[in-house]
Amino acid sequence: TGTSRPQRMLKAVQKNATKGDPQSVISAIDYYCRHKEWAMNVGDDKGLILDSVLMEVNPSTVLELGTYCGYSTVRIARLMSPGSKLITVEFNPAFAEVARQIIAYAGLQDKVTLVEGSSGDLIPKMKERFGIKYFDFVFLDHWKDSYAPDTKLLEDCGLLKKGTVLLADNVICPGAPEYLKYVRNSPRYESRYYKSNLEYTKAEDGLEKSVFLG
Numbered sequence: 666t667g668t669s670r671p672q673r674m675l676k677a678v679q680k681n682a683t684k685g686d687p688q689s690v691i692s693a694i695d696y697y698c699r700h701k702e703w704a705m706n707v708g709d710d711k712g713l714i715l716d717s718v719l720m721e722v723n724p725s726t727v728l729e730l731g732t733y734c735g736y737s738t739v740r741i742a743r744l745m746s747p748g749s750k751l752i753t754v755e756f757n758p759a760f761a762e763v764a765r766q767i768i769a770y771a772g773l774q775d776k777v778t779l780v781e782g783s784s785g786d787l788i789p790k791m792k793e794r795f796g797i798k799y800f801d802f803v804f805l806d807h808w809k810d811s812y813a814p815d816t817k818l819l820e821d822c823g824l825l826k827k828g829t830v831l832l833a834d835n836v837i838c839p840g841a842p843e844y845l846k847y848v849r850n851s852p853r854y855e856s857r858y859y860k861s862n863l864e865y866t867k868a869e870d871g872l873e874k875s876v877f878l879g
């Protein structure tokens with residue numbers, strides 16, 4: 666067996682990006698995935714929306730569910746202020762290993778804590794393990810049927826505060842119908858859909874931004 670897709674993505678970063686330059690890491694991944702081999706990164710189209718929502722919130726604490734290879738981890742961490750913390754949860758050890766190297770190549774390892782395990786197991790441990798009171802920003806990009814249960818779990822664990830912003834990838838493709846129903850019908854959220862494209866394609870996809878009202 667040869668290399669995996671994440672390993673080939675890492676090679677493309679090491680070959681084409683500049684160490685310590687997050688934007689060059691993002692561009693190298695986008696170029697590779699658009700022209701060589703598709704991969705499920707949030708990508709450059711939706712990435713611009715992620716950037717602008719993130720900058721608007723300017724969070725001190727961020728939770729990312731679904732690191733994969735670290736593309737959105739780098740996109741988010743590169744825009745975060747000094748002293749702010751990003752915790753990213755990854756279930757697959759092989760993906761986590763590649764992500765650690767891509768995050769380090771971008772020079773963002775000091776802002777990022779990558780935790781291996783499932784969101785359901787780790788969310789209840791956020792306070793005790795990482796001293797997190799609340800998350801200011803949550804990026805959901807893991808298993809689509811986990812978005813809704815994990816949002817309820819974040820509420821139950823007291824990890825959301827008035828004004829916390831949840832941003833969910835793929836609410837159209839592959840889709841997260843249960844999640845959309847939940848946040849759009851709950852009086853505890855103010856939701857808005859940002860229409861865009863599925864990464865590196867012309868298909869529609871979009872991000873749902875939901876503000877927790879407390």
Ligand SMILES: O=C(NC/C=C/[C@H]1O[C@@H](n2ccc(=O)cc2)[C@H](O)[C@@H]1O)c1cc([N+](=O)[O-])cc(O)c1O
Nearest residue numbers: 705731733754755756757760783784806807808835
């Ligand atoms: O399926 C998709 N994403 C699932 C992502 C899952 C990631 O989240 C991790 N995780 C981390 C913690 C957990 O608790 C569970 C999983 C998994 O180990 C994986 O790294 C997807 C699919 C398409 N697509 O076009 O088909 C496009 C996208 O943008 C997508 O995000």
Ligand SMILES: [Mg+2]
Nearest residue numbers: 707806834835
């Ligand atoms: Mg996604």
